[in-house]
Amino acid sequence: MDSRLRRPADPDPTKVPTMNALRVPQSSDLAGALTAVRERAPLVQNITNYVVMNTTANALLAVGASPAMIHAPEEAGDFARISNALVINIGTLSAPWVRGMRAAVSAAADRSVPWVLDPVGAGATPYRTDVARELAALRPSVIRANASEVAVLAGQLVGGRGVDSLHSPEAVSDAAATLARTCECVVAMTGEVDYITDGVRTLRIRNGDVLLSRVTGMGCTASALVGAFLGAGHDSFLAAAAAVALLAVAGEDAAAAASGPGSLQVQVLDTLYHMTPAAMAARLRLE
Amino acid sequence: MDSRLRRPADPDPTKVPTMNALRVPQSSDLAGALTAVRERAPLVQNITNYVVMNTTANALLAVGASPAMIHAPEEAGDFARISNALVINIGTLSAPWVRGMRAAVSAAADRSVPWVLDPVGAGATPYRTDVARELAALRPSVIRANASEVAVLAGQLVGGRGVDSLHSPEAVSDAAATLARTCECVVAMTGEVDYITDGVRTLRIRNGDVLLSRVTGMGCTASALVGAFLGAGHDSFLAAAAAVALLAVAGEDAAAAASGPGSLQVQVLDTLYHMTPAAMAARLRLE
Amino acid sequence: MDSRLRRPADPDPTKVPTMNALRVPQSSDLAGALTAVRERAPLVQNITNYVVMNTTANALLAVGASPAMIHAPEEAGDFARISNALVINIGTLSAPWVRGMRAAVSAAADRSVPWVLDPVGAGATPYRTDVARELAALRPSVIRANASEVAVLAGQLVGGRGVDSLHSPEAVSDAAATLARTCECVVAMTGEVDYITDGVRTLRIRNGDVLLSRVTGMGCTASALVGAFLGAGHDSFLAAAAAVALLAVAGEDAAAAASGPGSLQVQVLDTLYHMTPAAMAARLRLE
Numbered sequence: 001m002d003s004r005l006r007r008p009a010d011p012d013p014t015k016v017p018t019m020n021a022l023r024v025p026q027s028s029d030l031a032g033a034l035t036a037v038r039e040r041a042p043l044v045q046n047i048t049n050y051v052v053m054n055t056t057a058n059a060l061l062a063v064g065a066s067p068a069m070i071h072a073p074e075e076a077g078d079f080a081r082i083s084n085a086l087v088i089n090i091g092t093l094s095a096p097w098v099r100g101m102r103a104a105v106s107a108a109a110d111r112s113v114p115w116v117l118d119p120v121g122a123g124a125t126p127y128r129t130d131v132a133r134e135l136a137a138l139r140p141s142v143i144r145a146n147a148s149e150v151a152v153l154a155g156q157l158v159g160g161r162g163v164d165s166l167h168s169p170e171a172v173s174d175a176a177a178t179l180a181r182t183c184e185c186v187v188a189m190t191g192e193v194d195y196i197t198d199g200v201r202t203l204r205i206r207n208g209d210v211l212l213s214r215v216t217g218m219g220c221t222a223s224a225l226v227g228a229f230l231g232a233g234h235d236s237f238l239a240a241a242a243a244v245a246l247l248a249v250a251g252e253d254a255a256a257a258a259s260g261p262g263s264l265q266v267q268v269l270d271t272l273y274h275m276t277p278a279a280m281a282a283r284l285r286l287e
Numbered sequence: 288m289d290s291r292l293r294r295p296a297d298p299d300p301t302k303v304p305t306m307n308a309l310r311v312p313q314s315s316d317l318a319g320a321l322t323a324v325r326e327r328a329p330l331v332q333n334i335t336n337y338v339v340m341n342t343t344a345n346a347l348l349a350v351g352a353s354p355a356m357i358h359a360p361e362e363a364g365d366f367a368r369i370s371n372a373l374v375i376n377i378g379t380l381s382a383p384w385v386r387g388m389r390a391a392v393s394a395a396a397d398r399s400v401p402w403v404l405d406p407v408g409a410g411a412t413p414y415r416t417d418v419a420r421e422l423a424a425l426r427p428s429v430i431r432a433n434a435s436e437v438a439v440l441a442g443q444l445v446g447g448r449g450v451d452s453l454h455s456p457e458a459v460s461d462a463a464a465t466l467a468r469t470c471e472c473v474v475a476m477t478g479e480v481d482y483i484t485d486g487v488r489t490l491r492i493r494n495g496d497v498l499l500s501r502v503t504g505m506g507c508t509a510s511a512l513v514g515a516f517l518g519a520g521h522d523s524f525l526a527a528a529a530a531v532a533l534l535a536v537a538g539e540d541a542a543a544a545a546s547g548p549g550s551l552q553v554q555v556l557d558t559l560y561h562m563t564p565a566a567m568a569a570r571l572r573l574e
Numbered sequence: 575m576d577s578r579l580r581r582p583a584d585p586d587p588t589k590v591p592t593m594n595a596l597r598v599p600q601s602s603d604l605a606g607a608l609t610a611v612r613e614r615a616p617l618v619q620n621i622t623n624y625v626v627m628n629t630t631a632n633a634l635l636a637v638g639a640s641p642a643m644i645h646a647p648e649e650a651g652d653f654a655r656i657s658n659a660l661v662i663n664i665g666t667l668s669a670p671w672v673r674g675m676r677a678a679v680s681a682a683a684d685r686s687v688p689w690v691l692d693p694v695g696a697g698a699t700p701y702r703t704d705v706a707r708e709l710a711a712l713r714p715s716v717i718r719a720n721a722s723e724v725a726v727l728a729g730q731l732v733g734g735r736g737v738d739s740l741h742s743p744e745a746v747s748d749a750a751a752t753l754a755r756t757c758e759c760v761v762a763m764t765g766e767v768d769y770i771t772d773g774v775r776t777l778r779i780r781n782g783d784v785l786l787s788r789v790t791g792m793g794c795t796a797s798a799l800v801g802a803f804l805g806a807g808h809d810s811f812l813a814a815a816a817a818v819a820l821l822a823v824a825g826e827d828a829a830a831a832a833s834g835p836g837s838l839q840v841q842v843l844d845t846l847y848h849m850t851p852a853a854m855a856a857r858l859r860l861e
Contacts, residue, residue, distance in 0.1 A: 072701065
């Protein structure tokens with residue numbers, strides 16, 4: 001628990017591998033980004049949903065970050081000021097929690113603390129869509145979402161059955177790029193293929209396993225890991241890509257070792273804990 | 288995550304195996320009911336307790352359903368309207384959550400969405416008993432509870448030590464039938480022996496393992512699975528019986544493979560995922 | 575679930591092994607304390623954080639206690655009156671939960687129900703520190719905390735980076751003794767070495783494994799287990815020492831069997847379930 005209370009020193013910019021803003025990072029860049037997470041143990045504040053609090057805290061610990069789940073309006077802003085990154089996930093949102101999210105995002109903006117938005121279920125109800133749109137407009141560093149949520153936030157669709165209305169992979173990819181340009185952020189859209197885009201560059205990650213869709217919270221875990229990579233000092237594109245890639249590769253290994261979704265959830269944590277940059281680089285399938 | 292947002296088409300009534308209302312379903316009926324869950328992937332809204340959110344979401348995914356945990360009064364009703372079934376569990380109730388439960392139940396009634404009530408701890412405190420009684424009066428399709436909770440709702444007892452006051456299996460069974468007739472619903476009373484009753488018919492299921500009582504949330508998981516079977520289009524009696532039977536058989540297999548309650552929780556999910564109607568039918572001990 | 579609703583008869587004082595108030599308990603005392611937990615199955619009310627609700631409920635079940643997670647102000651006090659022990663953990667505190675904590679603590683005091691305080695993150699934000707201090711002043715039987723939290727409550731430090739300011743193991747130990755004398759309670763300060771102190775006696779426990787720090791909620795689990803031992807009728811010093819020792823020994827065994835933090839979490843529950851007083855006594859390293 002001690003680690004929750006210590007924020008590492010701000011990253012030394014001379015040691016942070018930053019990407020050329022116009023270059024698409026390669027496998028070695030994504031894999032190498034893990035090293036800084038392990039070395040810096042970033043303090044990552046999560047205002048997330050009840051379903052995944054335990055599993056995302058454990059995923060963050062497994063990669064070497066320090067998670068803190070702090071949501072009350074009375075303290076969410078104070079804590080965001082001392083965090084290295086902030087994760088906002090609306091999975092089980094309610095009015096008091098949204099107040100905490102606003103306080104944390106506002107404080108993060110004051111202190112240039114990077115943050116991730118996971119707009120879970122945007123489009124499913126008007127309330128959820130409204131909150132997701134409000135938060136997306138507050139300049140997250142990264143939006144991590146599925147195709148349906150991206151489509152809703154990109155304004156192409158109304159209602160919660162968006163993904164069925166996107167007739168081609170190209171349309172899906174275009175929605176992500178549109179959202180990235182609109183929100184001036186990086187969009188990490190996960191699914192059978194994962195897309196990372198800032199509206200100009202797009203990276204596709206073709207790792208993962210279908211069994212991951214039978215465990216709750218894998219998308220939420222990806223969002224939490226984006227927080228870990230942001231908190232380690234990486235730029236938004238590299239942080240989003242490295243986090244999504246790490247979970248996809250770990251998920252493949254975990255699925256190979258698991259005998260069902262219960263053991264998969266366990267294996268994912270073990271695999272994240274043992275993953276090395278070399279093993280990750282060797283396995284990545286990027287486009 | 289995508290699956291959360293899509294409600295399958297309403298079941299085709301010509302394909303839903305419905306039971307004769309006066310016949311007690313057999314092992315083959317219970318086992319066969321699993322097929323429709325897998326094929327239809329019903330969207331099941333859960334307003335449930337914090338302790339079991341992760342495990343019940345994973346159990347629903349393991350059987351092929353699509354869980355959504357949505358409780359805020361601002362959206363609980365909207366989401367119930369697009370769900371195939373609703374699960375209400377008062378394990379960690381509080382006033383704002385009860386408002387969400389009322390909104391969801393009211394919307395479910397409007398749209399004939401079937402719903403399950405799990406009156407966790409009814410009898411333990413006056414507040415909890417009052418809320419359980421209020422919800423039980425709102426015409427749930429199924430009440431899934433233990434003997435103590437059934438006794439409290441059936442009005443035989445005051446206070447939280449009900450099960451000790453029920454002196455015989457016959458008294459326990461009578462309380463369940465009384466509750467079913469009073470609420471015009473099916474009661475699934477789980478324990479060493481599980482009873483499914485609509486006040487006229489009673490089915491006893493003699494599967495399960497004592498180690499299941501050393502893992503939190505197995506009763507709550509049974510309730511969630513009732514939601515999956517209701518959402519797949521089965522009638523209340525068959526849905527309740529099939530769900531309870533599925534978990535009892537899976538629990539037996541899981542206990543045989545587990546080395547303690549920690550691994551049991553993992554094994555239950557793996558076993559649910561792999562269970563087939565044939566394996567289930569071969570193992571059921573009904574009376 | 576039934577077990578949640580039954581409070582065992584008050585312990586027979588002639589059968590409760592009480593320690594001489596001036597003697598430091600030995601390995602055999604700590605290990606022997608487990609027997610009463612298994613025999614009495616104490617009802618332990620937990621008002622705890624969302625992250626650990628499932629894992630601490632399962633840890634309590636694994637050692638033979640009956641957990642109940644009940645926090646709403648409308649019923650928290652009523653339930654505390656019928657509980658054998660109460661656990662208050664502020665990990666994900668918010669104003670409504672703090673109201674429930676106050677109601678439960680007040681009722682526990684009325685009925686002499688022993689209680690444990692876990693002041694998670696005291697020092698991290700002013701709100702959290704204020705709530706932790708308020709609760710610590712309400713006469714908990716035991717405070718279970720890490721060194722940083724102890725230092726904040728002992729008043730030596732301001733802000734959340736306390737542990738770094740404690741320059742020596744002696745300073746850490748002194749802070750715990752000061753807190754115990756100030757609050758007239760037992761302090762169980764866990765870390766690389768665990769300290770149990772009432773301000774006069776101090777016991778050091780040198781068990782555990784570093785991998786435990788990569789799983790969320792191990793400290794919270796220790797606090798929950800203190801509740802189980804208090805609820806079984808043990809005095810505060812023995813209860814705190816036995817609970818911390820049990821988890822440390824179980825954690826060692828679990829770490830030896832685990833292949834990472836995911837499987838460690840599972841193994842801890844299995845190991846707690848199978849632990850015997852003899853195995854525990856043989857493994858303890860006390861000072």
